[in-house]
Amino acid sequence: MSALRDTLAQFVEACNRNQRLQQMNHDWDRLILVQPDDADERHWIRYHQGVAALMPGEDSPDPADLLVEGASGVLVSIFSGASTPTEPYMSGDLRVRGAQDDVMRLDIIALLIWGE
Numbered sequence: 001m002s003a004l005r006d007t008l009a010q011f012v013e014a015c016n017r018n019q020r021l022q023q024m025n026h027d028w029d030r031l032i033l034v035q036p037d038d039a040d041e042r043h044w045i046r047y048h049q050g051v052a053a054l055m056p057g058e059d060s061p062d063p064a065d066l067l068v069e070g071a072s073g074v075l076v077s078i079f080s081g082a083s084t085p086t087e088p089y090m091s092g093d094l095r096v097r098g099a100q101d102d103v104m105r106l107d108i109i110a111l112l113i114w115g116e
Contacts, residue, residue: 002039002041002072003072003076004034004036004039004041004043004072004075004076004079005041005043005054007075007076007079007080008034008043008045008054008079009054010079010080011045011052011079011080011113012045012052012053012054014113014114015052015109015113016051016052018112018113020112021050021109021112021113022050022051023050024050024108024112025047025050025105025109026049026050027049028047028050028105029047029048029049030046030047030065030066030102030105031044031045031046031047031060031062031063031064031065031066032044032045032046032047032064032065032066032067032068032106033060033064033066033067033068034068034069034075034079035067035068035069036069036070036071036072036075037069037070037071038071038072039072041058042058042059044057044060044064064098065098065099065102066096066097066098066099066102066103066106067095067096067097067098068094068095068096068106069094069095069096069097070088070093070094070095071093074088074093074094075094078094078110079110080114081110081113081114081115084110085107085110
């Protein structure tokens with residue numbers, strides 16, 4: 001298992017332990033693709049009725065609502081809470097594509113899990 005997949009598994013577990021997040025996201029059904037640009041791997045996180053799940057496999061039958069791309073180390077740092085996404089995003093080392101409301105919600109999720 002890759003370091004990124006391990007980190008995303010911990011992120012999903014932290015999301016699901018947080019009752020506040022589950023209540024906040026009870027109506028947020030989204031599929032998030034996390035894809036490092038320096039490794040041949042793809043990771044899917046599905047949010048459904050307030051519960052996050054790390055989906056197995058490289059492909060999904062559904063298109064991603066959010067795409068999060070960057071170097072593996074940047075993604076691990078952000079999803080582990082070691083750094084905030086602001087600086088990598090502003091420098092272009094992190095790219096997030098999707099509806100602005102969904103991007104903001106993902107940022108809030110990370111903030112509620114890891115703090116500032």
